[in-house]
Amino acid sequence: MPERKFQTKNICHGGDYNPEQWLDRPDILKEDIVYMKESGCNTVSLGMFSWSTLEPEEGKFQFDWLEERINTLFENGISVFLSTPSGARPKWLADKYSEVLRVDANRQRDLFGKRHNHCYTSPIYREKVWIINTELAKRFANHPAVKLWHISNEYGGECHCPLCQNAFREFLCKKYKTIEALNKAWYTVFWSHSYQSFQQIESPSPRGEDGIHALTLDWKRFVTEQTLNFYKMEVESVHAWNPSIPTTTNMMYYYEGLNYFKFKDAVDVVSWDSYPLWHKKDDYAIGIDVSMFHDIMKSVKKKPFLLMESTPSVTNWQGISKLKKPGMHELSSLQAVAHGADAVMYFQWRQSRGAFEKFHGAVIDHLGSSNTRIFKDVSKLGKLLSDFKDIAGSECRAKAAVIYDWENAWAIAEEKGPRNQGMYYKETVLKSYEALKHLGFQVDVIDMECSLDGYELVSAPMLYMFRAGMEEKLEQFTKNGGILITTYWSGVVNENDCCNLGDTPYKLSHVLGLYRSEIDALYDEEENSLVPADNNVLFLDKQYICKNLCELSEVETAEVICTYGTDFYKNSPCCTRHKYGSGWAYYIGTDAETPFYHDFYEKIIKSHGLKPDVEFAIPENVIVNVRKKDDRKFIFVQNFSSDKQEVELPKELEKHLVYGTFGSSIKEYGTLVFDI
Amino acid sequence: MPERKFQTKNICHGGDYNPEQWLDRPDILKEDIVYMKESGCNTVSLGMFSWSTLEPEEGKFQFDWLEERINTLFENGISVFLSTPSGARPKWLADKYSEVLRVDANRQRDLFGKRHNHCYTSPIYREKVWIINTELAKRFANHPAVKLWHISNEYGGECHCPLCQNAFREFLCKKYKTIEALNKAWYTVFWSHSYQSFQQIESPSPRGEDGIHALTLDWKRFVTEQTLNFYKMEVESVHAWNPSIPTTTNMMYYYEGLNYFKFKDAVDVVSWDSYPLWHKKDDYAIGIDVSMFHDIMKSVKKKPFLLMESTPSVTNWQGISKLKKPGMHELSSLQAVAHGADAVMYFQWRQSRGAFEKFHGAVIDHLGSSNTRIFKDVSKLGKLLSDFKDIAGSECRAKAAVIYDWENAWAIAEEKGPRNQGMYYKETVLKSYEALKHLGFQVDVIDMECSLDGYELVSAPMLYMFRAGMEEKLEQFTKNGGILITTYWSGVVNENDCCNLGDTPYKLSHVLGLYRSEIDALYDEEENSLVPADNNVLFLDKQYICKNLCELSEVETAEVICTYGTDFYKNSPCCTRHKYGSGWAYYIGTDAETPFYHDFYEKIIKSHGLKPDVEFAIPENVIVNVRKKDDRKFIFVQNFSSDKQEVELPKELEKHLVYGTFGSSIKEYGTLVFDI
């Protein structure tokens, strides 16, 4: 079987295209092509919501309109990402086979409506999807325009129907072998909830079992596995007709319901849909949050990814449909490229006239003209991306990694205590990520199943759950000379949310030189502080505010860097360092504010002589990324502020500038690109 | 068939009377008559919740108690509005025929309880209502005390049962003829939701279809039609026994669920139930809002209406049961009369001892005495209304109209974007209404199906949806010399919420001399401003704040009056004027604050030499209304402030004063009435 690497000579530019909505308007279909070329759109995603047009009655296929479109696009040099239509089924299918509709956690079956809500276990749904996919692949899998299979759309959600219950029981039976093993792993003896057989198990429900956290965790794992299994079925259906076309499925911003790292081997290229609330708060805060997700997407396969959807202007389903201010379209699109995207795609090419997304931004809106601000922005970017075609395929390598783990996020959300009104896991990870970016590092954002090999520094914040041998990996990493940063609320439970007995963090107290004794939760309005210890090893000399959680530790052999400033644990340690093997293990005991993270990482970098990827000081509000290809290096310097930003760039960079204006400042929402 | 005009020699005064609650207390029933006469109550509403007393078992009727009451009331000169009892069914009926109970949008059938919640399609319910109504009419339709049929009570809500689903499908089939026409009109191709037959259609549901906005709109239209159809059935049942008695059904304050304008031809007189939250915020703000609803009620038939319910003191089902402060009872009662009401009625005459509304205000409370503040207030008003008997039947004519359209409100609520967290349609209409009232105009508040003939000025704010040929009507109105005021977010969609292609506002860009290019939504905490253009045609010279929505327009031939003060569209136009035919078309591009509306309309009035209905300056917090009858004119000047209000009244008015104190101020909550 040939390798299915997704490769593109250009950076893909284009978007979701729904010609089935305009079959009665050949003038508009014609105009589309003209506008695509005018705007530098070289790729479209086709067919993801076309099922009822492709198969208007069961078994009756109607593909000519699609072939006409694909041919016309190809003739005009526009590539196609061809979608399987499983994201939304026709009404005849749901009416005839009600098992394809989901059952919710309250055990109530959906009515027909919405989308992305099929039962992923239903044999009938799988069969019907197999049939339509087969027909599509038979007809188009060898068409030269087709570059990628866009499998389904934004998989998500869960189904609690009897078929899924049985599949879940089989999943558990395979995992635990005996019911005794499951009872023990899940701690079902609590509240007398022990099972006598796998047949007794039911999925979690607000009306039923919701107190056995290990059940909830395994259910979420099952949902990911079953969704992945559905995805693989879809891939198989289309690969039967041409195994060389790569596949993807489009992911969503920190979507809680699926552990995307599990898709690592199944997708040929990672892709995602990005809809930030630009201009809602300060754009740097939004931008760095998006950056971290781009870096997750990059880290899943450690390869370039695709920005499969973004809006050319507004996102109609959010509370406020805020226009992108001038410059933001370019900034946010190039941000994706800077982080490793080989595509900048939109939802959508042309605005629908009716229904749920008729007011979503589009390259062509209801006015139908190219004489709009949006069309001009898109066209300007199209030109730029075509200039940047060499960037396609270049990679982003990092010596620093931050761990963000889906299953850990699930466990924290379920755990019950110490702060049911907000643990802020993602926000905590983001603080380390942001500090490292600000200091000029490329950062991988990985999960606990990823290898730590090759990193010089690993930040592992709030790893409440140790799974996948995390404790051994972190110990080895440190022993072998790595710089490890851990925090409060780490190593508390095993992979089934069962508390480790003895020292916390589990098996790492000798690495850290301390163990946790208690953890105090603060009310939202409370705060404490980190006070630098006299002559501390990092030479920290400021006080910092902390909130939410204050862990109390018994220091054994660690060096104290900071202590608490108030409450009954005033003067007890809240930040320490410990030498272990050839490496160093740092510990932060409380939810410190951002300035602490900035100073803390800066001192660590200095203390251990780590070398950032970027060798100039990065100003506030600016994000810098580096992509590499062979000996070439592309540096993106982007200002996420609505004001110009002072910057001191090394003089020698000037000659490498390929985009933007070199000088002592970067304009608002401005981007500089260097090609070295 | 004789005409069924509702005519009254006096202004009706009285309220809901529930003698069935006191059949074991003849002393109290006797006392009621004494107190009614003492308080000037000349009318009561009877029977709306009496079904279980009238028909305690299926087919067993027990009417003597009601006849005794009607006779006694008549003998004492008190008229009766006789109610059909369909608003609340007996338990035996619900237990025997469960189809009379509603099914909610989640497809779950109600249990017995509450009220106003029958299935309006159920043939059995219609039959049972027909039978009880027939019996009532047979016995009482020719009784001289009975002046009006009060059909049911506060119709509302919707039912999703199988019977209603079928009726909905028939409604659609009649409207669209073919499923292809429906698919096209509803844009069902979106997300592959196309139908193959009318039988596939299901009503909207949070568990099912909620993304096809045209479905939701047609469902709401169906609910209004089916309710109206039920109402007509009830009317027919009672008219069979005396076709000369007029009918009404009591409407509710801006009730979203029913398009009340559709009842125009079916009710002989409009009536409504008013429960404002007096004293919650400043009473003028509350008062002007109530005024607008009074004017809607007046405009439905362009005739006097009835205030069917109001509270003599507190409203028990609101968050806070605030007492009416001294003066408020008179003020709010006369406000209704000022706007065209020929009745001031209360819920309720005597407080119930138990159940849901036992603490609702009543003329006689649990103390059972006439020696209460409330009884005295009611009696004082009773005397006043009897003095005002000539006002009954007089009409309120207007040369200015503001459009408030129920279906447009539905569409805006469903549309998805640009501001899902608040479009403020009603509030926007109210700003124009208030400015016109403040400038001394009588104002009609009409919907898109109403004629514009005879108006000099028409304000059509935020008409997102053009239906009923609105674009032609507005064009003609302007061309023929009318003053038209439109705003942002107008003419976007057709009557099925399908976006018009090309210029926006649809077919009016040549009338306005501009078209919309984009619309920006603001976060709640954001604002922009309207800055007057140099030498603008209206001579506006102040800046005004605007919020929520800022429309960007391409001005072609319009004159710019104001431009935006900030953001990337600073200096682009947000208020314009355009001459079209013999008229003028104004456009406001953003959600401006109230002071803008005041100044804007004042300048327009002046610019075009329009003549208000009231020729003196109306102070802050004061609302003025005029009723006319033949050559007579009744002017009501009402102070909604808790402080006295300075006023400069023309000296020549003094001799016409029939109520209140003429002078340089009006006392707190005071009313002056002139009879000219």
Next chain:
Amino acid sequence: MPERKFQTKNICHGGDYNPEQWLDRPDILKEDIVYMKESGCNTVSLGMFSWSTLEPEEGKFQFDWLEERINTLFENGISVFLSTPSGARPKWLADKYSEVLRVDANRQRDLFGKRHNHCYTSPIYREKVWIINTELAKRFANHPAVKLWHISNEYGGECHCPLCQNAFREFLCKKYKTIEALNKAWYTVFWSHSYQSFQQIESPSPRGEDGIHALTLDWKRFVTEQTLNFYKMEVESVHAWNPSIPTTTNMMYYYEGLNYFKFKDAVDVVSWDSYPLWHKKDDYAIGIDVSMFHDIMKSVKKKPFLLMESTPSVTNWQGISKLKKPGMHELSSLQAVAHGADAVMYFQWRQSRGAFEKFHGAVIDHLGSSNTRIFKDVSKLGKLLSDFKDIAGSECRAKAAVIYDWENAWAIAEEKGPRNQGMYYKETVLKSYEALKHLGFQVDVIDMECSLDGYELVSAPMLYMFRAGMEEKLEQFTKNGGILITTYWSGVVNENDCCNLGDTPYKLSHVLGLYRSEIDALYDEEENSLVPADNNVLFLDKQYICKNLCELSEVETAEVICTYGTDFYKNSPCCTRHKYGSGWAYYIGTDAETPFYHDFYEKIIKSHGLKPDVEFAIPENVIVNVRKKDDRKFIFVQNFSSDKQEVELPKELEKHLVYGTFGSSIKEYGTLVFDI
């Protein structure tokens, strides 16, 4: 049958112990005993969630592990509270007999999960509980370690299944005899909701009947009765094997769902579970609230009670798991003892490793060590309690009573008006309670069914509902020389929430010398004031703020103490006194702030020469309690502030000090104990 008085030589100290979670860890089970002895734990609660371990399959019992534990505990001098396991059923039971699962108010049956959610009517569940209880009792009821039956756990919730519907109908039939009597009592004529037979009645539901408040009240009474009946069945099952062991069931903090006073005769000793949010706001406010509940528990049987559960550190299911600050563990534990507790017990002895409460505080946490702050706190307290063993069994007598009535709370919650957004019944009772405690009184907190005999002062705030002959009791109490304090919103309805006609408060207006005319509700942001009348009889001379509710009264023979400071009822009376018989009746017409209550009660005490139980001035933040046994008196003086508190203690007390430091102040969270 022998009397079943619960007697203990020591104050019980210990907690919930779940060895079934550690049967695979004999080392830990062994260690438990060592730690129990080290920490002064002399009692454990066993078995409440052990059903699935005790009866892993239907009819197959496995008790040896439990016997081993009980034997071992006994050998080590540790007593056992043995629990019946009905609080959580095994899955096999729920799977085989679904009728044991509850049906909610929406008529949807629960899935298996959670706990405390069995159908209390189900004959099968009763049978299965009877069997397991019988087996337990047969084996252990005569074991010398077993001191008390801990029946089930935290009974609560309600079931709407068909079995419960029938039982409810029988309950109503027994109570009302005829359906006519029920219709009249419930006022079902309202909205035509009259019943023709008991068979028609359904329990209240948000989807059905929720407007007949008397139905809701009787439903809540039924739920208490049915739960109590279930409890009695459980007691009978275990007493069959040894009738001398006393029984209890653990109650919960102001738990709304059960009228705990109805358990008075059925439990041999009262017990409850206390989980205050220490440190959330000022600890005195929290402490006094807990004090009042302790005093309710004490007043149910007028005997010592047990603190059955409390946390040694955090409570994991609350929003914030706040650590107890140093001193708080001792303070809160001794507070229970001060109020009459003969036990200080914890949930839990050893932290579970998994599931819902794995992060709940425990004497032994996951670290598994005795070298923790918590273990040391517990051990220190254990020592102290053993020193205090003479206190066990001593009683708390009071000459002042405050009335807090569950059924009145239910009625206020349902009533609809005057303040649906907050009546603050409990808070109002607490204001009187706190003022009396601050003035040095022991206070009983009783319900309307309790006798008033023997009290010198009775405070009866906001007794909206008079039931159990309350009007006669209050009249007699006053006539015979008692000091009565009543407030606004008293005597409005009878026991079926049916409004009394005529004067309010019902049958007490001659006692108070006034009647209510109206009641005004204030918005949250509004306030009024109490202004002292000139030369008022209490010599009040300050103004006080009031909020929420202002009752307007017609004073007939009462003396006015205060009048309103603003609004249209300015200068009308809001606090009065009236001599009636040999006693005095005070009336407070509005929701006054705490300083008013302090001054008001102080002046009353002085005016009538009442003698407090404590003869020194109690500083702010300090709570004082007295327990008596024969001639001995134990006085507890406790500082609930995080600062030391100045205090002037009589010199002669010093020699009686048995705990704490005598001086001019009490340290933060400090306790002094005197033994006189």
